[in-house]
Structure formats: C-alpha cells, structure tokens
Amino acid sequence: MSLHLVVMGASLGALEALRVLLPGLLEDFSSALIIVLHRDKEESGNLLPLLDTNCVLPIGFPVDKEPILAGRVYIAPPNYHLLIEGDHFAYSMDEPEDNARPSINVLFDSAAETYGANVTGIVLTGMLQDGARGLAAIHRHGGAAVVQTPHDALAPSMPLAALEAVPSAQVLTLVEIGKFLAKMTH
Amino acid sequence: MAIEIEDIEVLLLTEAVYQRWGYDFRDYAPTSLKRRIRRCDELEKLLSISSLQEKILRDSDCMQRFLDQVSVNVTSMFRDPGLYRAFRATVVPLLKEQPSLRIWHAGCASGEEVYSIAILLHEEDLLGRTRIYATDLDQAVLERAKEGIYGLGLMKGYTENYQAAGGKAAFSEYYHAGHGHVVMRKDLSKNIVWARHNLVTDASFNEFNLILCRNVLIYFNARLQERAHRLFYQSLAEGGVLVLGRQETMRLTPHESHYRTLDGREKIFQRMI
Numbered sequence: 001m002s003l004h005l006v007v008m009g010a011s012l013g014a015l016e017a018l019r020v021l022l023p024g025l026l027e028d029f030s031s032a033l034i035i036v037l038h039r040d041k042e043e044s045g046n047l048l049p050l051l052d053t054n055c056v057l058p059i060g061f062p063v064d065k066e067p068i069l070a071g072r073v074y075i076a077p078p079n080y081h082l083l084i085e086g087d088h089f090a091y092s093m094d095e096p097e098d099n100a101r102p103s104i105n106v107l108f109d110s111a112a113e114t115y116g117a118n119v120t121g122i123v124l125t126g127m128l129q130d131g132a133r134g135l136a137a138i139h140r141h142g143g144a145a146v147v148q149t150p151h152d153a154l155a156p157s158m159p160l161a162a163l164e165a166v167p168s169a170q171v172l173t174l175v176e177i178g179k180f181l182a183k184m185t186h
Numbered sequence: 187m188a189i190e191i192e193d194i195e196v197l198l199l200t201e202a203v204y205q206r207w208g209y210d211f212r213d214y215a216p217t218s219l220k221r222r223i224r225r226c227d228e229l230e231k232l233l234s235i236s237s238l239q240e241k242i243l244r245d246s247d248c249m250q251r252f253l254d255q256v257s258v259n260v261t262s263m264f265r266d267p268g269l270y271r272a273f274r275a276t277v278v279p280l281l282k283e284q285p286s287l288r289i290w291h292a293g294c295a296s297g298e299e300v301y302s303i304a305i306l307l308h309e310e311d312l313l314g315r316t317r318i319y320a321t322d323l324d325q326a327v328l329e330r331a332k333e334g335i336y337g338l339g340l341m342k343g344y345t346e347n348y349q350a351a352g353g354k355a356a357f358s359e360y361y362h363a364g365h366g367h368v369v370m371r372k373d374l375s376k377n378i379v380w381a382r383h384n385l386v387t388d389a390s391f392n393e394f395n396l397i398l399c400r401n402v403l404i405y406f407n408a409r410l411q412e413r414a415h416r417l418f419y420q421s422l423a424e425g426g427v428l429v430l431g432r433q434e435t436m437r438l439t440p441h442e443s444h445y446r447t448l449d450g451r452e453k454i455f456q457r458m459i
C-alpha cells in the first residue's frame with residue numbers, strides 16, 4: 001500500500017484540539033487523515049459545518065466502501081465503527097468497544113493490519129483509554145506512534161494510557177503535532 | 187506472518203461453513219467479519235480460527251452461536267428517529283396513493299424496527315392494507331422477533347426515540363408490560379409475515395412498494411452489495427421506495443441511475459425506471 005494514513009483519536013476536548021490542528025493542513029498534505037471522535041450520537045449534525053470552516057482540505061463522513069484518497073480528511077460518523085479495508089472504508093455496528101462506537105481501537109487495528117509501516121497513529125486528549133491498544137497494534141506493525149503531551153491535553157487519561165501501551169511513542173504538544181502534520185507534504 | 191495465516195483461516199472457515207451448513211459468508215466484508223470471527227473464537231475459548239472450524243463442522247450448537255456472533259443483530263425501536271420523521275414526510279404520501287401495500291424488511295434481526303414501522307403505519311391509517319414481509323437469515327432471531335417480547339429496561343430509551351420520531355400517541359399504548367419484559371400488541375403483527383430469507387443466496391420473492399434494508403449491506407463486500415442491489419431493484423415496483431442505513435449509499439452501485447433521492451441524509455430512494 002503506497003498510500004500513507006494518519007489515524008487520529010480524540011475524546012473529551014477533541015473539538016478544541018481539531019480547531020488547532022485542522023487549519024494547519026494545507027493543500028499539499030500528502031496523507032489521508034482519518035479521525036475518530038467520541039461524540040454524543042445526536043450531535044453529529046453540528047459537527048461537520050464546525051470543522052469545515054477552518055479546513056482547506058475536503059472533509060466529511062465517508063460512505064460505505066468509499067475509496068480512501070490522499071489530501072482528504074475523513075471523520076467517523078457517530079454510532080458506527082469505521083474500519084480500513086484495503087483501499088476503501090468499511091463500517092460495522094458491532095457492539096461498542098471500551099464503551100465507544102466509533103472506537104479508536106477498531107480504526108487503528110484495521111489500519112495497522114492493512115497499511116503496516118504506512119500508518120501514523122495519533123492519540124489526543126480524552127478520558128478513559130480508547131486508542132491505547134490500537135496504537136500498540138500500529139507500533140507492532142511498524143507504523144509510527146504519536147501521543148499528545150499529557151499535560152498539554154484537556155483530558156490526559158487517553159494520552160497516559162497510550163504512553164503506557166507504547167512507551168517509545170513520540171510525545172508532542174498540540175502545536176508540535178500541527179507542525180508534524182504540516183511536514184507531511186508531496 | 188501471523189496475520190496472513192489468519193486470513194487463510196478465515197477463507198477456509200467460511201468455505202467450511204458454506205459446505206457444511208449452507209450459510210454463505212464468503213463475500214462478507216473481510217475486516218469486520220474477521221473481527222467477529224475472532225470474538226467468536228474467544229467466546230468458544232479456542233486459540234485459533236482453525237480450531238473453530240473443526241468445532242463448527244461437527245457441532246450444530248456451535249454453528250448457531252457462530253451465526254449469532256457473525257450476523258450482527260444490533261437493533262432498536264425507532265433507531266435513528268430522524269428517519270421516521272423523513273419517512274412520514276416523503277414516503278407516507280406515496281404509500282397513501284396505493285390501494286394495498288407490500289413491504290419487505292430485509293435483515294430484520296429481532297424485529298424492533300419492524301414493529302417501529304408497523305406502529306408508524308398504524309398511526310398513518312395504512313397498516314390495515316399492508317402486508318409486511320420481515321426476513322432474516324437466522325431462524326432463531328426470527329422466532330424472537332415473532333414473539334415480540336423485549337426487555338422492560340429498554341422502553342425508556344425506545345419511548346424517547348418514539349417521541350423524537352414524531353410518534354402521535356403514548357408509546358406505552360403499543361405494548362403490555364409484564365415482569366421485566368413487555369409484549370408488543372398482537373394487532374401490530376397481524377399483517378406481518380416472518381420468513382427466512384438470505385440476501386446472499388436467495389432470489390426475489392415478490393414485488394414490493396417499499397423495501398427497508400438498514401445496516402445490512404455494510405457487512406457485504408462490493409460484489410455481494412451489487413447482488414443485493416440487483417435483488418432490490420428486481421423486487422421493487424416502479425415508483426417503489428428503498429430505505430438504506432445512514433452510511434449506506436446507491437453511489438458506487440450499477441443501479442444508481444434508476445433511483446432518485448427522496449432524502450439524502452436518511453438514505454431514502456425511489457425507483458424511477
């Protein structure tokens with residue numbers, strides 16, 4: 001798989017974090033950025049317009065079996081697990097994992113299995129520990145692991161759990177993660 | 187390496203299940219199928235998918251448990267309330283033009299969404315002239331659906347859904363409460379036919395004014411989705427309506443041009459030609 005994926009997970013504090021990160025992405029962004037946010041399922045309608053206003057890249061919920069393209073931002077819609085399946089997306093309504101659907105672990109696991117070293121996993125602010133197991137899977141398959149600096153995060157538990165699972169992960173503040181992403185260009 | 191071996195095991199297992207029991211999961215979307223097979227493996231306390239295969243070939247109870255795990259039966263009453271509001275606005279007026287109605291609910295699982303649509307049709311004075319064919323591949327869940335017995339603890343959430351869906355009465359009018367469970371009112375299911383049908387292997391069996399198939403096609407690969415869409419197209423009357431799940435689409439299918447979109451967000455389509 002020559003396409004490079006950046007998979008990102010965030011929970012409490014996610015919208016604030018994305019308002020910092022997304023404006024930093026420019027048209028020459030060469031990866032596909034795929035984001036799981038834990039949201040209340042009824043809020044979905046408000047989510048996209050909010051994110052769209054400060055992102056120059058095409059951003060949206062993928063439809064089932066939609067091909068994954070570089071230079072785009074994909075958001076997992078509420079109430080479904082979003083999975084990577086070869087060159088396209090897939091959905092499932094399996095039971096929530098760690099009380100989450102969409103689950104960061106489910107996205108990360110499927111990305112790691114298909115894309116191996118061509119995956120960067122990023123765990124941002126959030127309560128509980130979703131994303132830790134998935135980040136370990138990405139690391140095990142040769143991908144890069146990045147975790148938001150816990151004291152930089154509104155809710156440090158997800159970053160702390162991720163660091164416990166992958167102690168060698170790069171630890172970056174939100175601003176540094178923005179710069180890290182901005183370097184992923186053609 | 188381990189991953190490649192598991193992929194081979196999934197192929198062999200689905201072939202074995204098909205040869206032995208006739209259930210065809212060979213064209214299911216592989217990533218989520220593999221996840222559910224792994225979970226089944228864990229529940230059976232087995233260490234490999236090959237061991238699961240050995241057990242399933244010889245043990246029909248194990249096969250039934252496998253079916254429960256692999257065919258995802260997650261559902262609820264008035265799930266996605268916005269759909270029912272859109273349905274009242276865009277589909278009900280079309281249905282009211284018809285002297286009699288045939289509806290196919292494909293992949294109905296334990297029946298919650300079938301009762302939901304029956305309640306809506308009742309409130310729109312349409313249920314009396316309607317026959318609903320509710321089908322699933324799994325006989326065991328169909329039996330549960332037919333009984334119409336659900337946990338009392340679920341009713342609070344269902345009542346909220348019902349109200350958000352534009353319900354016109356009190357939701358409690360539609361069931362009788364017992365100890366820890368409720369039984370759906372029998373007159374709701376008078377015109378419902380519960381039947382086994384497998385979208386993967388079975389053919390069209392009637393012509394319908396409305397087909398609902400929500401969150402089933404996401405588990406199929408592109409080839410199987412195409413088969414299901416052909417089946418739906420062949421089974422819909424001209425002007426008939428197809429309702430899919432929120433993340434499902436006519437896009438990327440050969441039948442896209444045969445439909446017009448009645449509601450893009452709720453995935454309601456009408457067959458035009």
